[in-house]
Amino acid sequence: MTRTTQDYINEVDKVSAHNYHPLPAVIVKGEGVWVWDVEGKKSIDMLSAYSALNQGHRHPKIIAAAKKQMDTLTLTSRAFHNDQMGPFLAKLTKLSGYDKALPMCTGAEAVETAIKAARRWGYKVKKVPDNKAEIIVCADNFHGRTTTIVGFSTDPVCNGGFGPFTPGFKIIPYGDVKALEAAITPNTVGFMVEPIQGEAGVKMPPDGYLKACYNVTKKNNVLFIADEIQTGLGRTGKLFCYQHEGIKPEIVCVGKALGGGLYPVSAILADDPVMMAAFEWGNHGSTFGGNPLACAIASAALDVIIDEKLIDRSNEMGEYFRGKLRAIKSDKIKEVRGRGLLIAVEMTKEAGHARNYTEKLVASGVLAKETHETTIRFAPPLVITKKEIDWAVERIAKVLA
Numbered sequence: 001m002t003r004t005t006q007d008y009i010n011e012v013d014k015v016s017a018h019n020y021h022p023l024p025a026v027i028v029k030g031e032g033v034w035v036w037d038v039e040g041k042k043s044i045d046m047l048s049a050y051s052a053l054n055q056g057h058r059h060p061k062i063i064a065a066a067k068k069q070m071d072t073l074t075l076t077s078r079a080f081h082n083d084q085m086g087p088f089l090a091k092l093t094k095l096s097g098y099d100k101a102l103p104m105c106t107g108a109e110a111v112e113t114a115i116k117a118a119r120r121w122g123y124k125v126k127k128v129p130d131n132k133a134e135i136i137v138c139a140d141n142f143h144g145r146t147t148t149i150v151g152f153s154t155d156p157v158c159n160g161g162f163g164p165f166t167p168g169f170k171i172i173p174y175g176d177v178k179a180l181e182a183a184i185t186p187n188t189v190g191f192m193v194e195p196i197q198g199e200a201g202v203k204m205p206p207d208g209y210l211k212a213c214y215n216v217t218k219k220n221n222v223l224f225i226a227d228e229i230q231t232g233l234g235r236t237g238k239l240f241c242y243q244h245e246g247i248k249p250e251i252v253c254v255g256k257a258l259g260g261g262l263y264p265v266s267a268i269l270a271d272d273p274v275m276m277a278a279f280e281w282g283n284h285g286s287t288f289g290g291n292p293l294a295c296a297i298a299s300a301a302l303d304v305i306i307d308e309k310l311i312d313r314s315n316e317m318g319e320y321f322r323g324k325l326r327a328i329k330s331d332k333i334k335e336v337r338g339r340g341l342l343i344a345v346e347m348t349k350e351a352g353h354a355r356n357y358t359e360k361l362v363a364s365g366v367l368a369k370e371t372h373e374t375t376i377r378f379a380p381p382l383v384i385t386k387k388e389i390d391w392a393v394e395r396i397a398k399v400l401a
């Protein structure tokens with residue numbers, strides 16, 4: 001007997017922790033923007049693993065780099081050097097315009113690294129009294145799942161029952177510069193923010209918000225920490241989303257698409273005054289951080305973004321896609337918003353829970369995910385073509401009409 005979709009789902013229900021509620025598609029193969037399920041049905045991927053697949057599924061250049069490195073060397077730990085890390089970090093720092101990068105594996109690890117960097121900088125450079133450092137974050141943030149990070153989440157689903165939490169964080173409303181100004185004290189070392197809040201439902205702050213916040217942090221000797229794990233590497237039509245407002249944060253967190261849809265690779269970027277103050281030998285690390293396989297893959301992942309002009313593509317295809325979505329005639333759609341290929345369709349309250357629509361989308365061959373009750377996120381791989389967008393929109397229009 002061949003196993004059906006339901007067999008796979010039942011098995012996962014039985015043997016896996018129930019910390020996710022996946023849509024009912026069991027995927028067995030991917031290529032570019034397309035995936036195939038266990039029953040042979042072809043669908044278009046409009047989530048891209050939350051923007052970790054900006055280069056598309058199994059990009060041939062990234063796969064080739066991985067295979068080559070797998071046949072040579074995969075892991076040394078940082079107890080020794082390897083020949084892949086230097087060239088990769090040189091590429092990443094040159095591309096982003098920072099002095100240094102510190103490689104980690106997951107996004108949450110990069111965020112933890114940024115928090116540690118800001119605190120150490122605060123004590124050593126800003127001379128904040130011991131154990132008094134404060135970091136300001138925004139309501140509705142998503143920065144990952146470690147205990148420290150969920151401790152400053154405002155979503156009870158993320159942190160309910162997981163306390164006690166790490167002290168030293170202050171939460172202010174997103175999009176409100178005055179609130180930032182008011183929250184800063186002499187002990188504030190950092191302000192950490194997502195340039196667009198992806199998990200909150202592609203929430204976009206008012207124009208000029210990042211720039212204004214940046215100016216406030218500079219006036220008060222506070223580090224601006226941009227979490228670009230979802231918005232970075234071309235997703236919003238710039239290499240980093242903060243570039244839309246012409247600022248240069250002191251610390252940038254990158255992850256997701258840095259691993260080319262293949263392997264967890266993350267990093268923080270900073271200039272010497274922060275990176276050198278924060279870290280000295282022994283005070284931070286990760287066994288797999290900066291491993292040669294990760295570095296070979298991430299290096300190829302960056303090459304693909306540049307060589308295939310995926311940043312420009314994101315802009316161009318994003319505009320095209322939003323135009324097509326806005327043209328859908330439906331009184332259930334309240335708003336279409338986004339930047340580059342990070343797009344949300346906001347449904348009206350009367351339209352019912354967004355999950356009803358994502359389930360129908362999946363059934364019709366469009367893999368998209370709801371965030372909260374009324375938002376559907378569309379974030380396809382940046383390699384998507386107009387023809388592929390048309391294919392998707394034809395089906396989206398039927399479901400949302």
Ligand SMILES: *Cc1c(COP(=O)(O)O)cnc(C)c1O
Pocket residue numbers: 050106107108109111142143144145194198199227228229230231255256
């Ligand atoms: C996904 C995400 C993270 C966490 O990354 P993981 O690799 O899942 O740990 C952090 N910040 C933002 C903005 C994200 O979208």
